[in-house]
Amino acid sequence: MSGVNARIPSSSQTVGPYFRIGLDCMIERTPVITLETPGMIAIEGRVLDQYGEPVPDAMLEFWSAGTDSAATDTDSAQASFPVGFRRVATGSGGEFSVIIEGSSAPAPDRERNQAQHFMVMVFARGLLRQLLTRVYLGNPPGIEADPVLSQVPEERRATLIAAADEQHENVFHWNVKLQGTDETVFFAW
Amino acid sequence: MSDPAMVELSAPGTQPDYHFPPYASTIARSPRMPLVLLPKTRTESTGPVFGHGFIREGDNDLTVQGESSPIGERIIVHGRVVDEDGRPVRGALIEVWQANAAGRYRHKVDSYDAPLDPNFMGGGRMLTDDQGRYWFKSIKPGPYPWGNHHNAWRPSHIHFSFFGSGILSRLVTQMYFPGDPLQPLDPIFNSIPDEAARERLVSRLDMDRSESNYLLAYSWDIVLRGKNDTPFEEGH
Numbered sequence: 001m002s003g004v005n006a007r008i009p010s011s012s013q014t015v016g017p018y019f020r021i022g023l024d025c026m027i028e029r030t031p032v033i034t035l036e037t038p039g040m041i042a043i044e045g046r047v048l049d050q051y052g053e054p055v056p057d058a059m060l061e062f063w064s065a066g067t068d069s070a071a072t073d074t075d076s077a078q079a080s081f082p083v084g085f086r087r088v089a090t091g092s093g094g095e096f097s098v099i100i101e102g103s104s105a106p107a108p109d110r111e112r113n114q115a116q117h118f119m120v121m122v123f124a125r126g127l128l129r130q131l132l133t134r135v136y137l138g139n140p141p142g143i144e145a146d147p148v149l150s151q152v153p154e155e156r157r158a159t160l161i162a163a164a165d166e167q168h169e170n171v172f173h174w175n176v177k178l179q180g181t182d183e184t185v186f187f188a189w
Numbered sequence: 190m191s192d193p194a195m196v197e198l199s200a201p202g203t204q205p206d207y208h209f210p211p212y213a214s215t216i217a218r219s220p221r222m223p224l225v226l227l228p229k230t231r232t233e234s235t236g237p238v239f240g241h242g243f244i245r246e247g248d249n250d251l252t253v254q255g256e257s258s259p260i261g262e263r264i265i266v267h268g269r270v271v272d273e274d275g276r277p278v279r280g281a282l283i284e285v286w287q288a289n290a291a292g293r294y295r296h297k298v299d300s301y302d303a304p305l306d307p308n309f310m311g312g313g314r315m316l317t318d319d320q321g322r323y324w325f326k327s328i329k330p331g332p333y334p335w336g337n338h339h340n341a342w343r344p345s346h347i348h349f350s351f352f353g354s355g356i357l358s359r360l361v362t363q364m365y366f367p368g369d370p371l372q373p374l375d376p377i378f379n380s381i382p383d384e385a386a387r388e389r390l391v392s393r394l395d396m397d398r399s400e401s402n403y404l405l406a407y408s409w410d411i412v413l414r415g416k417n418d419t420p421f422e423e424g425h
Contacts, residue, residue, distance in 0.1 A: 007273050007412045008203050010389060011381045013363040014212075015348070018294040022286025022312035022348060029243060050217040057298070063356045065235040080240030119232050119356060126214030128205035128380050130361060132227070147228045156222070178218045188224035189196050189357060 041102030054094025255308025261290025261328030277321025292333030
C-alpha cells in the first residue's frame with residue numbers, strides 16, 4: 001500500500017466493440033518496421049474464446065522493458081513512439097501479428113534470471129478489465145529458472161510459450177485462449 | 190500484509206470481476222482458471238512513454254474533424270490524472286472515443302439506425318501537462334440500445350484509455366455524465382461492486398469552466414496505479 005495519502009485507483013470498464021475509433025490512431029502512427037530490420041521478431045496467432053471461436057474485436061498490447069530506452073520527447077513522431085511497445089488489433093478471424101524489438105531480453109543479473117519475454121495485455125468487448133499475461137519466445141536459455149514461469153503450475157506453462165516457426169527463426173506462433181481447454185495463464189493484479 | 194516482491198492486488202470491490210454474467214459478453218470471454226500471482230520484476234515496474242511528437246494539433250478537439258461543427262451539445266471535459274499518492278502524472282497519454290449526439294458510433298459493426306454525423310469522427314488523444322491536467326472539446330454523446338438484454342440502453346459515456354507511470358498503471362475505462370437515469374440500469378456500470386468506486390466514474394458539471402453562450406464543462410479526475418506502489422529492488 002502507498003502512504004497516508006493513498007487514493008484508490010480508478011475502476012476499469014470494458015474497451016467495448018468500437019475502440020478502433022479512438023485507438024487505431026496509435027497503430028497508424030507506429031513507426032513502420034519490418035522483419036528485415038535487425039533485431040525484430042514477429043509473434044503471430046489468434047485470440048479465441050471459450051468455444052475456440054475467434055475473437056475479432058480484441059486488442060493486444062506488448063511490452064518489453066529490456067531496451068531501457070523510453071521515447072525521447074521530441075517533435076519527431078518516430079522518436080515519440082516508445083521502443084519495446086506495440087499495440088495490435090485482431091482481424092475477423094481473431095488473428096493478430098506483431099513485429100517488435102526482440103533483442104530486448106532483460107539483463108540476467110538485474111532480473112533474477114528472467115528468460116526473454118513480453119508482457120501482454122488483452123482488451124476486448126466482454127473483458128471488463130484487461131487481462132495480463134506473458135509470452136516467452138520459443139525455449140530461451142534460462143527458462144527453467146524464470147521467476148515468473150516458476151509461479152505457474154507446470155501443466156499450464158506451455159500456454160505462455162510461443163513456438164518458433166519452422167522456417168523463419170525470428171517468427172513465433174502463440175494463441176491467446178480466453179477460457180476453456182488450454183486456457184492461457186493470466187495474472188492477478 | 191502483501192508481499193512486496195509480488196504485484197499488488199487491487200483493493201477489494203474497486204475493480205470489476207472478469208466473469209460478470211449480467212454483462213453477457215463476459216461469459217465466454219472470461220478466464221475460469223485461477224489467476225496466478227505475479228512476481229514484480231522490471232517488466233512490471235517500467236512502461237512505455239509517449240513523446241509530444243505523437244500528438245498532432247487538433248487531436249484534442251473532436252469538433253473540428255469535419256467540414257463544419259458536429260450536431261450536439263458542445264462540451265469540454267477536463268480533469269487531473271494523479272497517482273495513488275496524489276502526485277500528478279505528467280505526460281500521460283490519454284485516448285478517447287465516443288458515440289455521436291444521436292448515440293451512433295462511426296464503426297462498421299454499429300448497426301443502430303440512428304444517423305451518422307458527417308462532421309463527427311469520435312476519436313481524440315492528448316498528453317497531460319506538468320500538473321497532470323488534460324482537456325478536450327467534444328459534443329455530449331447520446332445513449333444507445335445494445336443487445337445485452339431486452340430494452341438494454343447504455344447511459345451516455347465517453348471511453349478513455351490512459352498510460353501512466355509503469356505498465357501496470359494502464360487503464361481503460363468509461364466516463365459517465367451526472368444525473369443520468371440509465372446508470373443504475375447498466376450492467377457495465379454496475380460491474381464495479383464498490384458504490385463509491387462506481388460513482389468516481391461519473392463526471393461533475395463544472396460551471397466555472399463552462400463558457401457563456403458557448404459550451405458546458407464537465408470535470409473528471411482519475412487515479413492511476415503508482416509506478417512503485419511497493420518498492421522494487423534492483424538486484425543485490
